Amino acid sequence: MPVSRGRIAAIILFIGLVAAVPILNKRTATGGTSGGPRARARPASAGASTSAAAKGEGRSRHGLKLEEVSKSAGIDFVHTAPKLDPKLDHIMPQVASMGAGVSAVDFDRDGWLDLYVTNSGEGSLNRLYRNKKDGAFEDVAAALGVADLNREGTGVSMGTIWADYDGDGYEDMFLYKWGRCELFRNDAGKGFVRATDEAGLPAWMNVGCASWFDYDRDGRVDLFLGGYWPDDLDLWHLTTTKMMPESFEYAKNGGGNKLFRNLGGGKFQDVTAAVGLDSRRWSLCASAADLRGTGYPDLFVANDYGVSEFFANDGGQGFREIGKATGVGYAPKSGMNVSFGDVFNDGRFSVYVTNISEEGVLIQGNNLWVPKEGTSGDGLKYENLADALGVELGGWSFGAQFGDLNNDGTQDLVLTNGYVSDARDASYWYDYSIIAGGHSSIISDAKNWPAMKGKSLSGYQQKKVWLNDGAGRFAEVSQAVGYTDLHDGRAVVLADLWNRGALDMVIANQRGPLLVYKNEADPANAWIGFDLKGKAPNTSAIGAEVRLHWGGKVQLQQVSGGMSYSAQGPRALHFGLGKAPKVEKAVIRWPSGHEQVIEAPEPGRVHAVEES
């Protein structure tokens, strides 16, 4: 039978289309995260020494070079995971997969940042690394009474957030746990006093995230807790195995939210129901900022197994969930991180929410929610520009932070990832895929889940350092600049650890070491910092905003009471300025709403500013 010319044309077209697919795929899938079959779990320092970064390529091309220095800095912390009820043994690596957290805080007010690190094995010790100012740290957690906080029967640590809740000028610590959370009052930097009982906090709650913010602008920081596992669940003594999420993307059987209003005098009141923050999603990250321009901080919550929630603050009187109205609460994913960053230098925050992307199985993609031009208040609308800006694919993503790593005047983005790194030649993804799509009665019962048997689940993933080119595009340079480890990353902190005018990087890894990447930023680029001190009791100035005006740009940053997964960055705000900058002014809006302007602040130093 003769073949018509039309048929031949169709065949040629068909072959051409099929051949184009892998080419297009290669161009699109820049988010490749697999360490590859030949990749090895190498010490970060070893990875960096063989990378282009060691040859100086990273710095000359990208304006920064990262060198992992935890060993020389005296940091030898390795996170341990909890061992939960034996009924979960077959899937233990994935249920006991969180708890590596880190916060950067100057707890003793000596002007140098210290690090608090959470551990999660039963009986394991948390660490408080005091900055010795000579490039090294020393662990003072035990001496100051904040080490032994994972005792059996009390649950295990998930992270900490710091703020001066009692107005004495020192940063106090709230430790959130799967179990009994703890509040510690900072005794003038000389020790910590347990203040949990008199504060009126819950005796048991499986908290996935927490954040300090002054929701009613009464001058005292309030405390938000986001539940992960159901509140009354004792993960070490399960009475039922029906404790897993009822759905992979629509679960509402997690822990409850809690908002504790700070009454002063060390007491807190549960106002959750009164302010309308009730929700039982599986919360993994929450952060607050004045996203609508009302002067009151709104609350953005990233939920695992479901949509993100945007709680609009109605003048400190209550909250309304407007996720769908703003566009961020429609497509459910596996939210694990919330970070705010002014990516366009236009004085507005975009919101970065991390999710899961696994080649060939699940491509959720991370979200970069950018506010639409001309929208604010109740009309605020977001659009997801993660794909357009090149920050969408990051593997099984966890913590991410914005910060100007090369001081070029734009906010870059660091992402850590990787869920369970175990056997290199066996993946649990197939097993995960069959159970995840099943009916809720099957998926919600742990005993139905296939055993992991040493398989990895999105393990050994390459991390991301996305440099903002200032023109609407991010370039991924992690391997070139030296972020080369393949651990299961959880928390990211960007902080100037040694007061050098460069943002260093601290990474907390699940079942892995705490890594400190020292940043050699391009000295040709200038910088400026602001260390804000608010009026008591919120001396931490949580919620204060700084808008820096220079060279026709305006960059917004704020003092956060907890941002990104299991992390809190420093209170001092760091701005890169690029070359030969002339800074016009810094406009500070304090949490009270009062504005303060600093005209022509001098670059190259941190300006200590007290609320006037």
Add this chain to the structure above:
Amino acid sequence: MSTAVLTEPAPPSPTPPPASPSRLRRYLTFDNRYLAPFLITCILLAGQIGYGFLESYTRTLLAIAGAVALELLLGRTIVGKWPHPASAYITGISVGILLRSPAFWPYVMCAWISICSKYAIRWRGRHIWNPSNLGVSTMLFLAPGTVATLSVQWGNTLWPMLVVWTIGSLIIWRLRRFHICATYAASFVALSFVRSVVTGEPWLAQVAPITGPMYQLFIFFMITDPPTTVRSKKGQILVAFLIALVEMILRLNRVVHAPYYALFLVGPAANIVDIWWRGRGEPAGAKPAAAPAVGAA
């Protein structure tokens, strides 16, 4: 999904239709060609309004527009007449539902590959691959870094399944193909016992996929596609079982997209055998009586 339920020759009617139906009856009679597009649109809207299960409206519209445009182009240039766009509309909407990708191009490419396959891969006047199954399988295999498929985005509860069952039953009832769905479902459940025994994993884990809404789309709308299934009822039952069997083998080899690949492998093989079997004794080049027109599906 089925891309040709509307063009399959109607089964013989026990009573011949009236020669000239009344005007009222004409208004009240739903044209078969529009039934499947209408119902699949209902499924899309129910899924999107209830769960927001689409990657985005834009991407789905892109797939639909891409499919219809290429169908019109190829139909006009190769067959010489404008094809009815309903079939391409279903292909586009199927791609828009089943494909998951943060990028835009996979939706267009998948729609184009699906449509183009109907004109490029033919034997004795029939195309042998379910177009959207071929398109989706190609994308999953060749673009794993960019593309996944609908899995958990329609929740884990009962009501989406009821929606698919209701709408699916309407179509399957008209096409008299429920035996295909029943055979596949029964085979899947039975073979999940086998997988459970072989792997040592809980049976409920092995049977879990078929308890989710996504699988109902596969059962009702993809394996029943008339132009790309064999003609005899016994053959259809056998093929449905074989799809489940091959799927089991793929699943034992931990292939995530096993159902798509199983249909991709079994469907055309069965069609080739069916066409050959039916074509025995016919003169070379003779056109099988039941073959749909080019571009119809």
